[in-house]
Amino acid sequence: MEYEAVIGLETHVQLKTKSKMWCGCANEFGAPPNTNVCPVCLGMPGVLPVANDEGLRLTVLTGYLLHCTIPRFAKFDRKNYFYPDAPKNYQVTQYDKPSTANGYLDFEFNGGMSRVRITRAHLEEDVGKNFHFDRNSGVDFNRAGVPLLEIVSEPDITSPDMAYAYLNALKDVLVYGGVSDCDMEKGMVRCDVNISVRPKGQKELGAKIEIKNMNSFSGARKALEYEIPRQIEVLTKGGKLSQETRRWDDVANITETMRSKEQAHDYRYFPEPDLMPFEPTEAWLEEVSKRVVELPLARKQRFMVDYELPAPDAETFVNDVPLGDYFEKAVASAKNRKAIANWVINNLRAKITETQIPLAEVKVKPNDIPELVALVDNGKISSKIAQDVFAEMFTSGDSPAQIVEKKGLAQVSDTGAIEKLCDEAIAANPKSVEDYKAGKVAALNSLKGQVMKLSKGKANPALVGEILEKKLKA
Numbered sequence: 001m002e003y004e005a006v007i008g009l010e011t012h013v014q015l016k017t018k019s020k021m022w023c024g025c026a027n028e029f030g031a032p033p034n035t036n037v038c039p040v041c042l043g044m045p046g047v048l049p050v051a052n053d054e055g056l057r058l059t060v061l062t063g064y065l066l067h068c069t070i071p072r073f074a075k076f077d078r079k080n081y082f083y084p085d086a087p088k089n090y091q092v093t094q095y096d097k098p099s100t101a102n103g104y105l106d107f108e109f110n111g112g113m114s115r116v117r118i119t120r121a122h123l124e125e126d127v128g129k130n131f132h133f134d135r136n137s138g139v140d141f142n143r144a145g146v147p148l149l150e151i152v153s154e155p156d157i158t159s160p161d162m163a164y165a166y167l168n169a170l171k172d173v174l175v176y177g178g179v180s181d182c183d184m185e186k187g188m189v190r191c192d193v194n195i196s197v198r199p200k201g202q203k204e205l206g207a208k209i210e211i212k213n214m215n216s217f218s219g220a221r222k223a224l225e226y227e228i229p230r231q232i233e234v235l236t237k238g239g240k241l242s243q244e245t246r247r248w249d250d251v252a253n254i255t256e257t258m259r260s261k262e263q264a265h266d267y268r269y270f271p272e273p274d275l276m277p278f279e280p281t282e283a284w285l286e287e288v289s290k291r292v293v294e295l296p297l298a299r300k301q302r303f304m305v306d307y308e309l310p311a312p313d314a315e316t317f318v319n320d321v322p323l324g325d326y327f328e329k330a331v332a333s334a335k336n337r338k339a340i341a342n343w344v345i346n347n348l349r350a351k352i353t354e355t356q357i358p359l360a361e362v363k364v365k366p367n368d369i370p371e372l373v374a375l376v377d378n379g380k381i382s383s384k385i386a387q388d389v390f391a392e393m394f395t396s397g398d399s400p401a402q403i404v405e406k407k408g409l410a411q412v413s414d415t416g417a418i419e420k421l422c423d424e425a426i427a428a429n430p431k432s433v434e435d436y437k438a439g440k441v442a443a444l445n446s447l448k449g450q451v452m453k454l455s456k457g458k459a460n461p462a463l464v465g466e467i468l469e470k471k472l473k474a
């Protein structure tokens with residue numbers, strides 16, 4: 001029997017706010033343990049939370065970026081459980097009335113486009129972090145109360161590779177949208193995977209198994225690559241799968257049972273009495289919607305269509321937004337778009353890497369690039385000289401025309417001058433001349449090289465070839 005996998009993902013993302021969600025403590029990674037804490041995020045008795053407006057804005061902004069509807073009424077709930085990393089013994093989250101619902105994410109996968117529906121993206125708070133030492137354990141509450149978005153997908157994902165592509169696309173959207181830095185190293189993104197298998201063609205879903213708390217996308221993919229065949233094997237051997245939570249062991253590369261799956265009622269959800277329901281006004285929503293930016297996929301497609309760039313070039317400008325914006329300014333009124341893209345990607349970017357000068361401080365102005373390209377295209381300078389001109393543009397900030405003028409770099413297309421240089425080269429290289437006359441065509445290139453050298457690279461190479469040939473055949 002053939003089986004198919006049904007996968008849904010719950011992705012937790014820390015929002016990029018300056019302070020925590022319900023108090024004024026800094027939302028910052030790497031501070032000494034328990035220094036970004038206060039009575040509110042430590043769950044002391046008698047304190048009251050105050051919602052961070054930017055946290056709410058970033059939640060709704062995410063909803064817009066993921067094409068969700070934004071309900072005009074949302075509320076907060078307490079998810080009750082006892083664990084050392086939860087100082088309040090509950091986590092504030094949104095249970096039945098989330099701030100965003102029913103969206104989708106489109107992304108490139110397997111050479112085509114895929115869509116995964118988004119069930120909801122709701123706001124909750126992060127918890128502390130446990131540390132285990134040789135003889136004892138400790139908890140760092142710096143992370144407790146940091147705004148956390150849980151983005152829940154529909155079970156539209158069918159393979160580990162598709163899950164991986166979805167996660168990367170989601171991350172791109174969130175980073176692009178300014179919602180989260182999504183720094184995996186700093187634990188800003190974690191995901192839970194829901195996975196079941198069923199015989200191909202069967203409607204109802206198999207037993208849902210959840211793999212918790214993976215902190216890398218490749219880990220999620222590996223866990224799925226392990227878990228799908230495991231489940232299929234159990235079923236093939238006549239066994240039964242039951243709903244449970246498993247843990248991914250990324251050293252042994254296996255999943256193992258953590259606990260049989262708890263039900264929602266185990267958490268005794270109830271409305272958070274200390275926080276007002278969230279009812280955004282139209283004016284507030286309008287303000288948030290203004291922060292919606294062009295998404296990476298749309299940008300890539302636009303660069304490919306509007307500027308006729310190949311996919312890898314477009315991707316470069318998607319991954320480096322300031323460089324892409326620079327290119328757009330450079331290309332605005334120019335004809336040879338591909339050449340401009342090449343200068344920006346190959347030369348400008350290389351210089352920036354080499355010198356570590358940030359793009360914002362680079363002296364080459366965007367409209368200098370089309371000017372340089374035009375000098376080459378019009379035969380004013382050779383492409384080799386153009387490299388030197390560019391290097392000079394980068395150091396001095398002068399325009400290409402100024403540099404060519406000042407340094408006398410204009411290509412020599414004056415036949416008389418080139419003829420003189422050709423005569424010189426012929427006179428100085430009797431061996432090459434002999435070789436050429438004996439039928440060794442390559443000897444012409446050697447002579448051509450000599451002429452170019454004599455002209456300091458300024459002679460028009462096509463003209464040099466023509467004149468040399470004429471003289472040698474004479």
Ligand SMILES: [Zn+2]
Nearest residue numbers: 023025038041
């Ligand atoms: Zn605090």
